[in-house]
Amino acid sequence: MFIRVAVLVDAEFFLKRYRTIFKNYPELLTPESTAKSLVDQALRHLQKPNQDPFQPPEYLYRIFIYDAPPMQKRIHHPLTQKALHLATTTEATFRKKFHALLMKKPNISLHFGYLDEKNAHWRIKKSTLSDLLKGKRTWESLSENDLEYYAKQKGVDMKLGLDIATLTHKKLVEKIVLVSGDSDFVPAAKLARREGIKFVLDSMGQPIKEDLQEHIDWLKTTVNFPRK
DSSP: OOEEEEEEEEHHHHHHHHHHHTTTOGGGSSHHHHHHHHHHHHHTTSOOTTSOTTSOOEEEEEEEEEEOOOOOOEEEOTTTOOEEEGGGSHHHHHHHHHHHHHHTSTTEEEEEOEEOSTTOEEEEOHHHHHHHHTTSSOGGGOOGGGEEEEOOEESHHHHHHHHHHHHHHTTOOSEEEEEOOOGGGHHHHHHHHHTTOEEEEEOTTOOOOHHHHTTOSEEOOOOOOOOO
């Protein structure tokens, strides 16, 4: 007897938390190291054979990863009026390489949503805004790197929720691990648990809301946090 496990990863959440945790380790922030860390984190959720004689071993069904490809349009920076091709930015280059590396790894299914180009806008980075509010910076000191072009992901949450429902109703797995911290997935978690699926949330050390805590079986992270 064994337990089949599906690991579902909200890539936008993962990247944000991963970059925060390892911000002082630039060698770990490359697309290669980041992709490897994502897969390693997912696999550490599996109960290995003979790890616990009282528990059946767990085997990976598949790692599902959800993200959106970068935008391709050209825009102008509001401060400098410099033309910017979004497909060639540092983040776009990272995402394309990150996605390509994940596609080459076994037992991985990469699902794409899209970025909401219609409502995309420039905004001040959170760290810069914090310094402005604290009086550490002035509006006159803003530079090109203090602003970012933001577009919300669309379709990702829906695909993730539908996959949880499919895995549940078709009895494809006995356990689901979700790497996220979003309460939008509460209905999907409730559905899985009602059908007897064990549901684990990996919020990568980020505190979660009570409504999400209520509808999971375990809150567990397998991130190898850097030693202080």
